[in-house]
Amino acid sequence: MPELPEVEYTARQLRTSIVGATISQVHVFWERTVGHPNLATFLLEVSERRIEGVRRRGKFLLLDLSGGLFLSIHRRMTGNFLLLPPGWRIDTSLRTDDIATWNTRGPIFLLENGIENSYSRSTAYCRICFDLSDGRRLLFTDPRKFGRIELWSAEREAEALRGLGPEPFGSDFTVEYLVGELARRRVGIKQALLDQTLVAGVGNIYADEALFSASIHPQRRSDSLTPAEVRLLHDGIISVLTLGIEHGGTSFNDYRDLWGEAGDNYNHVHVYKQAGKPCLRCGTLIERIVIAQRSAHFCPGCQKLTVL
Numbered sequence: 001m002p003e004l005p006e007v008e009y010t011a012r013q014l015r016t017s018i019v020g021a022t023i024s025q026v027h028v029f030w031e032r033t034v035g036h037p038n039l040a041t042f043l044l045e046v047s048e049r050r051i052e053g054v055r056r057r058g059k060f061l062l063l064d065l066s067g068g069l070f071l072s073i074h075r076r077m078t079g080n081f082l083l084l085p086p087g088w089r090i091d092t093s094l095r096t097d098d099i100a101t102w103n104t105r106g107p108i109f110l111l112e113n114g115i116e117n118s119y120s121r122s123t124a125y126c127r128i129c130f131d132l133s134d135g136r137r138l139l140f141t142d143p144r145k146f147g148r149i150e151l152w153s154a155e156r157e158a159e160a161l162r163g164l165g166p167e168p169f170g171s172d173f174t175v176e177y178l179v180g181e182l183a184r185r186r187v188g189i190k191q192a193l194l195d196q197t198l199v200a201g202v203g204n205i206y207a208d209e210a211l212f213s214a215s216i217h218p219q220r221r222s223d224s225l226t227p228a229e230v231r232l233l234h235d236g237i238i239s240v241l242t243l244g245i246e247h248g249g250t251s252f253n254d255y256r257d258l259w260g261e262a263g264d265n266y267n268h269v270h271v272y273k274q275a276g277k278p279c280l281r282c283g284t285l286i287e288r289i290v291i292a293q294r295s296a297h298f299c300p301g302c303q304k305l306t307v308l
């Protein structure tokens with residue numbers, strides 16, 4: 001699942017490539033990807049809007065549109081953006097010829113000259129396509145179909161993004177804030193970090209990496225951490241997210257950047273999906289456990305459950 005670094009990286013790529021462009025038309029190939037408002041309004045209102053800015057809030061990508069509207073995109077498990085240069089056409093014949101395949105795969109994108117290139121594979125599972133007036137196409141691809149794109153008016157941003165805690169890079173995400181919040185939470189620290197009301201944008205990968213960085217066991221109770229441990233954790237969250245962005249995000253299966261490329265942070269993780277490999281710090285083998293139906297990866301040597 002894309003987390004803050006992956007969304008931030010995409011936001012930066014979009015900022016340099018589509019700000020100023022106009023959406024001439026929008027195609028929705030899977031209706032449920034439109035989360036708000038209804039499909040007819042979405043189709044009507046998104047067309048002929050200029051893209052004025054690109055922002056990120058937590059794991060949400062926000063596209064500001066002319067006329068005081070914005071699109072809010074949550075990629076969930078497998079959602080990605082892909083930007084196609086001009087010269088492609090959309091083949092929707094599966095919709096009438098083979099509805100089951102259509103529902104899984106969506107349309108087929110073909111170069112107008114019929115030649116396939118490196119983009120062809122990445123265009124599969126397109127759920128929504130934004131045609132830009134300069135001939136480019138911005139595709140939202142999503143094999144698992146959990147991703148959602150919503151259209152809101154700017155005045156309702158708080159409602160659209162309700163339930164999000166502070167940004168990890170924001171001035172309100174201080175050590176004091178984290179000490180106070182964790183002291184009143186009785187759940188395990190890994191679970192607490194995944195709660196978007198505590199801090200926005202951290203998911204499984206970066207929670208595991210931040211806990212390793214601070215030498216804290218994922219099952220330690222949040223209210224058992226000392227202020228010194230919370231300080232290390234606070235620093236750890238910021239440093240693993242910063243590195244994640246610098247490396248272009250972490251790709252294991254599905255995450256791709258705007259040009260269909262995998263991120264490089266996979267080569268820099270210490271514990272996430274590293275079970276059975278030796279810890280780079282102490283040599284103990286990394287373990288995987290399951291906490292509240294989510295996997296957690298940690299080093300039993302560096303991250304002890306009982307602190308003496």
Ligand SMILES: [Zn+2]
Nearest residue numbers: 279282299302
């Ligand atoms: Zn270790």
